[in-house]
Amino acid sequence: DAFPAAPVLGRELPADSLLVVNRPAEEPGHALENAFDDDPNTWFRSVRNQAVRTGAHEWVVGFGERKMIDGIEIAPRNDKNWKHGQVRDYEVYLGDSNGEWGEPIARGRLQLKEGVQRIDFPAHAGRLLRFRVLSVQNPEGDGASSTDPMVTAAQGSARAFDALQPRDVGPIALSTFHILEHQEPERPARQQYLSELPVPAALASQVRADQSFRGDAGLRMNGLQFRRGLGVGGNSRIDLRLQGGWNLLRADLGIDDACRTAGGLQFQVWGDGRLLYDSGLVKAPGVVKPELDIRGLSTLSLRTLGAQGSQPAQVCANWANAVLIGQEGDSASIVAP
Known part of the structure; x- marks a missing residue:
């Protein structure tokens, strides 16, 4: 009898090869590893208590050895509240030594969307990936206002800014965060x-x-x-x-x-x-x-x-x-x- 075909392996780095080097502020029971485990029913969730604001969410993941990375797959929570806690603006860094990052290799904005989105960028080599969440999605869409109308009326078209206050970034929830390894066809x-x-x-x-x-x-x-x-x-x-x-x-x-x-x-x-x-x-x-x-x-x-x-x-x-x-x-x- 013929043996069944081997399963097709994806490009995502396996969960058992990843090490969380720097963690975001995690909600108890919702660690970042939940986004790596290929179980859509487990989530990573940042702390929901916004009494203490710290600015952008960020984390650093190590690979164990140097790899060529060219993308990330990311998905929000997968229940009826999927619009809440979605990543909007982000930055991606790759490096070989924690804390020595240089310029981001990718930055951009995700859509308010149910299911997996992929971030693609030119392949870079490194041992560590740093991901920064600079803002979260408005669940009602970009055209809706979630701000006090008295405040927005006072601001007019200009946005208020205070450099001494941390960036206002709401809590996030992710069911998937996959790091994608670059693959090329074998050549002599x-x-x-x-x-x-x-x-x-x-x-x-x-x-x-x-x-x-x-x-x-x-x-x-x-x-x-x-x-x-x-x-x-x-x-x-x-x-x-x-x-x-x-x-x-x-x-x-x-x-x-x-x-x-x-x-x-x-x-x-x-x-x-x-x-x-x-x-x-x-x-x-x-x-x-x-x-x-x-x-x-x-x-x-x-x-x-x-x-x-x-x-x-x-x-x-x-x-x-x-x-x-x-x-x-x-x-x-x-x-x-």
Whole structure:
């Protein structure tokens, strides 16, 4: 007998892989986890007592490992009062360290609607998702007024604002909050050594492909020869433009044997304007081997700086075996400064 077909898995991250890192003010018995559990009869509900207002509702959920995220599914309570406690204006953040968020990756406004709504945004990589609720829906619709008419008459067309008071955000109730993992069709694996990319003429004095920056010999560290890599000086910058879905950057970083007595320096990798990696001071015979997750990035910048030692101006270094790991169709180029 034939076995039944395997169930089709959705894109939502499973509940047992999620950890609530920061919680909103929850009504007892209605924890945020109720929105993850795939049971529409259990809800997350924020505290309904509005005697103490704190502003926007927000929570942070961790994934356990770095993932590519491109959407959220959200649904209100599923009873006759479904219009009440619905999210209206929101912001979404992704990051790798709690509290270090930068700008939101998505912001918008949901409809007053029964059932699931989906928030879509370009795929971003991270370990944590932060969701902020900036306002809730008026159950009677945007055209209706839930404000004291004497107050609205005094305001006219302008909206009152007091920066010293918290944002007035009513309680919310959710039956569903799913975080959606980005999925791409499998393609054959591909790797691209950086030394195989054309070096712009403007960088020729700063970078040497498969060759030590000092002299005409190949790359050598601790007496070991490296066939591939980029030789650089003590203050260099190599900017790359990435296209496609590259996954990893790998390299062996160290001081070339041609200048090993001159001193040491730092290696840095920046991605989309954010510092991803700093080696600290590297001196011979030390070699460091970073493997960096670069999913979702469109630019990389490889830098050396902070040369010090007996002859800092003579320090030279290697991005040996520097390689991008991705899939067929991904491309990269070195950009002229």
